[in-house]
Amino acid sequence: MTDYEILLIKRSKKGDTDSFEELISNYQLNAYNIAFRMLGNQEDAKDCTQDALIKVYKSIGKFKGNSSFSTWLYRIVTNTCKDFIRKKKEVLYLDNDIKGEEGNIKRELRDEGDTPETVLEKSELKEVLTQAISELNEDHREVIVLRDINGYSYDEIAEILNCSHGTVKSRINRGRKALKEVLLKKYTFKGLWKEGYNEL
Numbered sequence: 001m002t003d004y005e006i007l008l009i010k011r012s013k014k015g016d017t018d019s020f021e022e023l024i025s026n027y028q029l030n031a032y033n034i035a036f037r038m039l040g041n042q043e044d045a046k047d048c049t050q051d052a053l054i055k056v057y058k059s060i061g062k063f064k065g066n067s068s069f070s071t072w073l074y075r076i077v078t079n080t081c082k083d084f085i086r087k088k089k090e091v092l093y094l095d096n097d098i099k100g101e102e103g104n105i106k107r108e109l110r111d112e113g114d115t116p117e118t119v120l121e122k123s124e125l126k127e128v129l130t131q132a133i134s135e136l137n138e139d140h141r142e143v144i145v146l147r148d149i150n151g152y153s154y155d156e157i158a159e160i161l162n163c164s165h166g167t168v169k170s171r172i173n174r175g176r177k178a179l180k181e182v183l184l185k186k187y188t189f190k191g192l193w194k195e196g197y198n199e200l
Contacts, residue, residue: 001069009069013061020057027070028053031077037145038081040134052080071159078142078160085138132182140175147172 001009011019024031031052036045055076063072133144146152146160157168 001065005069006065009060009063009065012057013063020060023069024053024056024073027073030070031073034074034077034145034150035081037149038078038142039084040130044084048080048084049077052077055080067159071156075160075162078146082138082142128183132179135182136175136178139171140178143168143171144175144179148176 005023008019008023012023028049032045032049035048035052036042039045039048052073056073059076063069133141136144142161143157146157147154152160154165154168154172157172158165161168
């Protein structure tokens with residue numbers, strides 16, 4: 001954490017809302033990103049992100065600085081999403097698209113040189129992966145989202161989920177194995193396995 005961020009945290013603990021808003025401004029989009037990819041629904045993600053940030057504000061006095069502020073915040077976001085999933089008890093779908101405040105969609109799959117056929121194949125692959133990930137259990141889904149979609153390190157995931165490095169590694173390995181099984185069982189006939197997720 002920077003000295004300025006530490007200052008904002010101290011001011012936020014004293015009830016300075018302007019400092020708190022400035023403090024979380026750099027993390028709001030990432031928080032929404034995690035929520036959206038775990039829940040697969042924009043409105044649910046917005047609600048969970050807002051709920052999580054309210055929890056952060058109310059409990060910031062308990063933040064001791066043992067981890068980075070961002071890790072602590074993302075842990076609250078993840079736990080809020082897990083609570084939401086448990087309450088809803090329904091199949092949730094993931095999506096890699098993030099719609100920003102100005103309506104722009106962040107899409108990682110398409111390159112400038114893609115042909116219409118390639119775009120179609122990649123779109124179909126993304127849909128298949130989205131559906132397959134949604135079929136994983138909660139523990140496996142969250143580590144796949146954090147590691148393979150968001151790109152967090154093992155140590156970062158361990159801090160976010162408040163568990164050991166070994167637990168994270170084990171869950172990721174099992175999650176990837178479970179994801180392979182889903183893809184092999186249901187989607188190999190589409191011809192997408194070899195190109196798409198064979199590296200896992």
